[in-house]
Amino acid sequence: MSFIADKQTLEDLNILGKYKQHSVFNLFNKVKTVGGEKLLSEMFQSPLLNHEAINRRSAIFQYFQSKQITFPFSNEQFSRLENYLGSSSANNYLSTLLTLAQKKLLGAVIRDEEYQHIKTGLQQTIAILNSCKIFISQLEETREQQYPPFYDELLTVKNILNNPKLQWLATWQSTRQTSLQKTAKYDHLLRHTMRAPLTIVMNIFHQLDVYIAVAGLAQEKGFSHAHALPAGSNLFMAVELSHPCIEKAVANPVDFNQESNMIFLTGANMAGKSTFMKAFGINVYLAHMGFPVAAKEMKFSVREGLYSSINVPDNLDMGYSHFYAEVLRVKKVAEAVSKEKSLVIIFDELFKGTNVKDAYDATLAVTAAFSEYRNCLFIISTHIIEAGEVLQKEQDNIQLLYLPTIMNGTIPAYTYQLQPGISSDRHGMMIIENEGILELLK
Incomplete structure (x- = not known):
């Protein structure tokens, strides 16, 4: 039995690849021997499932540090x-x-x-x-x-x-x-x-x-060493978690438990939603390897795997539209979740390939269904803030968080700091106007 992280997830999070720009593997690949690099690659492809094995490897890194x-x-x-x-x-x-x-x-x-x-x-x-x-x-x-x-x-x-x-x-x-x-x-x-x-x-x-x-x-880099807990405790806590591959990345707290196992994330484009979700996913992966993490402190229950849906491509050869590719991705994750596995799930902008009404209905229904599986941890982002308002009334295990936009006159600025609640930012037209697109077309 091995930790589950499929090709789509590894590509979304840019985990592997000696020759891939800004990959997490390249960040850690400071070894001096060919054999060391081969071993490092094997570690990256085989995260651990036993909390004692994870903590032992982590202790070795701490010792040499x-x-x-x-x-x-x-x-x-x-x-x-x-x-x-x-x-x-x-x-x-x-x-x-x-x-x-x-x-x-x-x-x-x-x-x-x-x-x-x-x-x-x-x-x-x-x-x-x-x-x-x-x-x-x-x-x-x-x-x-x-x-x-x-x-x-x-x-x-x-x-x-x-x-x-x-x-x-x-x-x-x-x-x-x-x-x-x-x-x-x-x-x-x-x-x-x-x-x-x-x-x-x-x-x-x-x-x-x-x-x-x-x-x-x-x-x-000032990374810390996460402490692994047995699988059954269903906990994840991180202080000042950030993206390990971004210099001076803004850090955020993340806190999950059995009674609060889903984050519903909103915010404007460029507010930092995707980066935050990738930071979370990468650090979950590193923690299961027993590697140092980009956080001031972290402890977590061991999970069985990690799935993400961030950059889902269409497949013209198979005749799949972007929306259908999204649906198939959600189906694959739903199949894994329904088998009662303890997983970490990351969905960025569910169903953005369809119309607003269908996207609203689908986001609401799928999020509510996933929230029933309290043995898993979820982060789901969306622009459809109305879905968050309904979920807030119907589900008691969902954290509503958003990444704010601050307007300096007509110029948006971003804090990249999580805030409780639902975003009310609607600045898309203002950004379009700032870029002078409509003026160009007159």
């Missing part, structure tokens, strides 16, 4: 280690010796450089492994707790690098005159005998790369 440690290797350095240990090797020492002797002879006769490449790779790998050993010992010296987060992994690395078979690492001296026999002995040991445990060391250093990079970003 408190230490403010720098990852000691560049991508180039660590790639040398991975390439060397990942290359093929003979199954026994004699075969290794014979193979290297042949390569050395070829190097002398026809200037074949493969033997020198192996020797250089061996020397670089030994140097990096010694650096790994020093780094782990420094981490141990700085730990304040008896068993800090990530202690078991650090102990695993320490035990592998302290293996008696690797005792020679500390006294090894880099020299161009290393004999063929010693080169073969150490090459066979590292690339065959100790390959599996050294692969574990590399994997743990990939984890260190991710934890140190993400912790550093959290420190730089």
